[in-house]
Amino acid sequence: MKTMREIDEKIRNGSAVVYTAAEFKHLIREGAELSAADVDVVTTGTTGVMSGTAAILSVPVAEPGTFERAERVWANGVPCMPGPCPNERLGLVDLIVSGTAHAGAGYGGGHLFRDIVEGRGIEVVVEAADRSVEAEVTIGDFSYARLFTTRSAYKNYTAYLNLQPTRVKTIFSIGGLQGPCREVSVSGCGEINPLQNDPLGLAVGAGTPVLLNGSVGMVTGEGTRSTPERPNLTVIADMAGMQPRYMGGFKTSAGPECITSLGVAIPVLDDRQVAGLRVLDEEIPLPVADINTRAVLGEATYADVWQQPDREVTYHPEWCEECSTCVAATVCPTGAFSRETGIDRDRCLACTACLAACPNDALEAGEGSLRVRGRRVPITLRQSGRTLAEDLCRDLQEMVLDGRFTFTGGGVR
Ligand code: SF4
Numbered sequence: 028m029k030t031m032r033e034i035d036e037k038i039r040n041g042s043a044v045v046y047t048a049a050e051f052k053h054l055i056r057e058g059a060e061l062s063a064a065d066v067d068v069v070t071t072g073t074t075g076v077m078s079g080t081a082a083i084l085s086v087p088v089a090e091p092g093t094f095e096r097a098e099r100v101w102a103n104g105v106p107c108m109p110g111p112c113p114n115e116r117l118g119l120v121d122l123i124v125s126g127t128a129h130a131g132a133g134y135g136g137g138h139l140f141r142d143i144v145e146g147r148g149i150e151v152v153v154e155a156a157d158r159s160v161e162a163e164v165t166i167g168d169f170s171y172a173r174l175f176t177t178r179s180a181y182k183n184y185t186a187y188l189n190l191q192p193t194r195v196k197t198i199f200s201i202g203g204l205q206g207p208c209r210e211v212s213v214s215g216c217g218e219i220n221p222l223q224n225d226p227l228g229l230a231v232g233a234g235t236p237v238l239l240n241g242s243v244g245m246v247t248g249e250g251t252r253s254t255p256e257r258p259n260l261t262v263i264a265d266m267a268g269m270q271p272r273y274m275g276g277f278k279t280s281a282g283p284e285c286i287t288s289l290g291v292a293i294p295v296l297d298d299r300q301v302a303g304l305r306v307l308d309e310e311i312p313l314p315v316a317d318i319n320t321r322a323v324l325g326e327a328t329y330a331d332v333w334q335q336p337d338r339e340v341t342y343h344p345e346w347c348e349e350c351s352t353c354v355a356a357t358v359c360p361t362g363a364f365s366r367e368t369g370i371d372r373d374r375c376l377a378c379t380a381c382l383a384a385c386p387n388d389a390l391e392a393g394e395g396s397l398r399v400r401g402r403r404v405p406i407t408l409r410q411s412g413r414t415l416a417e418d419l420c421r422d423l424q425e426m427v428l429d430g431r432f433t434f435t436g437g438g439v440r
C-alpha cells in the first residue's frame with residue numbers, strides 16, 4: 028500500500044513509474060504480471076461529443092451605467108442565459124452558455140467555446156429593456172471564463188441503430204440514422220476511459236484534479252443520471268489553459284453538439300487499483316439499442332470499435348473523382364475535411380463520417396462493425412476520438428513526470 032504523498036515524492040525525485048492507459052494496456056496484452064509495486068500512476072482519458080458541457084462567462088460589453096439589466100444575450104449568435112447575477116448598471120454580463128445551444132444548423136455552443144479558446148473575436152449582443160448593445164470581445168477581456176460538465180467520462184455508453192425503415196434525426200447521426208439496421212453509431216473510449224479504470228471508485232471523486240480540454244481543473248462530484256453501474260462526473264476548469272484541438276463543435280442531424288476531453292491521472296496505491304486498470308476493450312460491454320425505443324437489442328464490446336486495424340482516417344487524393352459537390356466535406360461534422368487540403372488533424376475526431384459518405388472510397392479507415400441479432404451492421408459514426416484521448420493521456424503523463432501535475436495539494440481525497 029502506497030500513499031498519495033509517497034507517489035508525489037517519487038514524482039518529485041524522478042523515480043515515479045508513469046504509464047499512459049494505452050501503454051499499460053499494451054503491457055497487459057503482452058502478458059505482464061504487474062502489481063502496485065511496478066507502477067505509480069496511469070493516465071486515462073476520454074474525448075468525444077459530450078452534451079452536458081457548458082460555460083460560465085463574465086463579459087464586459089459597455090461602460091458602466093449604459094444599461095440596467097441584460098434581458099437577452101447572444102454570443103456569435105448562440106443564445107446565452109444572462110445571470111444568474113444580474114450585474115445591474117455595471118456594463119458587464121454574467122452568462123451561462125450551453126454547449127448544445129444553437130446559433131443555426133452549423134454553429135453552436137461547442138463551436139463558440141473553441142473560438143473563445145482560440146482567442147478569436149466574439150460578437151456579443153445584449154438586449155436590455157430600452158436598448159440593444161453590441162460588443163466584440165476576446166478571452167482576454169473576460170474576467171471569468173470556465174467550462175463545467177454535467178455528465179462527462181460516462182462509463183461504457185450505448186451504440187445506436189434504427190430498426191425503422193425511415194431515417195431518424197438524432198444527435199447520434201450526421202444525416203439521420205438510416206434503417207432498418209443499415210448503420211450503427213458508437214460512443215465511448217473503452218479501455219482508456221477514466222471511470223472504466225477505477226471501477227471501485229478508489230481514485231476518482233470530488234476534488235480529484237483533472238485535465239479538461241488540456242486545462243487543469245477538478246472533479247466536483249457525480250453527474251446527472253450517474254448510477255453505480257454507469258457513473259459519470261461533473262468537472263470544472265478555467266478556459267484560459269485549454270487546447271482547441273481537444274474541444275469544439277460537432278454537427279449532427281439534430282443540431283450542433285459539443286466535443287469535450289477529460290484526462291484523469293490514476294494514482295496506483297494498491298493491487299485493487301491495478302486490478303481495475305487491467306480492463307481491456309474486449310471485456311467492456313457495448314450495449315446496442317434501437318434509437319426509437321432505446322430498447323437494447325444486443326451487446327458488442329469496445330474491441331469491435333477500437334481494436335480494429337487503421338483506426339485513423341486516411342485521405343487518398345489520387346482516388347478522388349472531384350465530384351461537383353464533395354459530400355465528404357459537406358458531411359464532416361467538425362469542418363476538418365476538404366478535398367483540396369485533405370484532413371485537418373487539429374479538427375478531425377476520426378469519426379469516419381467522411382468515408383461513409385464518399386462514393387469513391389477516397390477516404391479509408393478500419394471502421395469496423397457490430398454484430399446485432401446475427402447480422403453485421405457497419406459502424407458509420409464514431410462520436411468519440413480514441414487517438415485524441417490517447418494524446419491527452421500523453422500530455423497528462425508529461426505533466427506528471429515533470430511535476431506540473433501532483434496529487435497532494437490538488438485536493439485529492
Ligand atoms: S466525395 Fe469523395 S470522391 Fe467526391 S470530391 Fe469528395 S473526396 Fe472526392
Ligand code: SF4
Pocket residue numbers: 340358359360361362363364370371374375376377378379380381382
Ligand atoms: S473523420 Fe472525416 S468526417 Fe470525421 S472529423 Fe475527420 S475529416 Fe471530418
